[in-house]
Structure formats: structure tokens, C-alpha cells
Amino acid sequence: MIQPSLQDMHNVITIAKQAGETIMEIYQRDFSVEYKEDQSLLTDADLASHHLICDELSKLYPDISILSEESADSFKLADENVCYWCVDPLDGTKEFIKKNDEFTVNIALIQNQQPVLGVIGVPAKNMEYAAVKGEGAFKQQGDKELQKIRVKPQDPDHLTFAVSRSHLDDHTKTMVDHYQAEMLQAGSALKLAYVAEGLVDVYPRFGSTMLWDVAAGQCVIEEAGGQVLCAANQQPMTYHINHMKNDSFIAMNKTLQKRVET
8 A cells, every 4th residue: 555645646747748748749640540349439649648658657656557448458456455557548539539629648546446646637738637635636737836726616506517528418418407507518537627626516427437537537526625426326436446337427516415416
């Protein structure tokens, strides 16, 4: 068991930036698009980012296993309570292909099935969101100093929901209508980041996501004063390596839990 530090967070921010630079080099030229066995999309950028992140994490933390979307089929861990990295090298491949800038790099450290460090890189915006358990949540624009972020002070009568640009479902539409809420569309883990920095109040997700889609964002939201709860039982999300698909969840400020029902 390790206690991640702010220095560890800075190390991971650096790796996310490097991955982002690699992604942007590919973004600005022609690239190939393939379909994986599960019919999800794969580009040169997914693979290049995957290799860079895994190589750099392995150099700095040789004793910590790495679960990456692009190598998940071969990932094994004898004890699911030990530390491991949970990586999405390019979250929002659809957005990357559409070239709308709404894709991210997600890197989280999981310990005892909970995220204890999280970094979300936004390559097209040269921006990172980051957190480490017990130390708060931060946003960095370019090379500027880290700025602390907090979830939005709540006004339950004037809510804004983050909604998926690619997966807006009827359940979410019904919630938005019920609360007469505004909507902010976004791709990838940006929706989680927007909860953490207070741009939106709530992000509900009904449908399939994977561990690497949410883990980094959960850490950032929790350290910013919010929570990411399973929709079914209102308990915090957990990260079991034997169950890589997430259940439906809702991310929001803690004060809203009693007011927002799924």
C-alpha cells in the first residue's frame, strides 16, 4: 500500500501532457481508424498514447501494474485490493475522429478498489485536471500554476446537467425535463471534469462505461467536494478488476444527493 503524494500527481500530469502532445501530432494529420472486436473505435493516437503512458509509468513505478484500455485483455492482478494504474489513453475516440477537441487522457491510481490519484488531460485545450486523495483537486492551463477547483455552490432550483454528445439517452432527457434543468453537451471525461470545476451541477450516466472512463474523474470530483455514486444504490463507485464494466452512475455535489433522484 502506498500513499500517493502531490509529487506523484505532478509526475502523472507530466505523463498526461506528453501523451497529449503525441495525440495532437496525430490529430493534425491523416490517421487510420479501425474497429476492435467489440466494435469500439481504434486510431493510431490510441495506441501511441497507450505505449507512451505505459512506458513512462513503468519507469517511475515499476512495481505497480497497469490496466490500460488497449491491453485490458491481458491484464491480471492476484489481489484486487493492491494498487494498479487505470488508464484510458484516449477517451472520446469518436470525438477525436470528429475533430471537435472533446477528448481526454485519463490516468488514475486505484487502491483498495478506490481511486486515490486522478489526472484528466485535455490535449486540444492544453489543460489538465488533477487530484490526489486528501490534497484537493486542481486545474492547470498550459504551464501556469495549478489552481484549486471546487464543485459548484448549489441552487437546486437552477440546475445544469452535463450530458453526453454521443450517448444522450431517454432516461437522462427525462431527468433534465423533470428538474427543468439546462444542458451542457460534452464528450469523454470532460463531463466529469466540468462537475469538479463547477461548470455543471450533475452528470448522470445511464449505460455502459468502463473502469478507465471514470476512475480519474471520480478522484478529481471527490477531492473537489463532490461524489460519484452508483445510480442503483447511491453508494460510491468501486473499481473491481473482475468487473470492468461500470454500472450506471451519477456525479454531483454532495449537497444534492437528497434532492436529485435517478
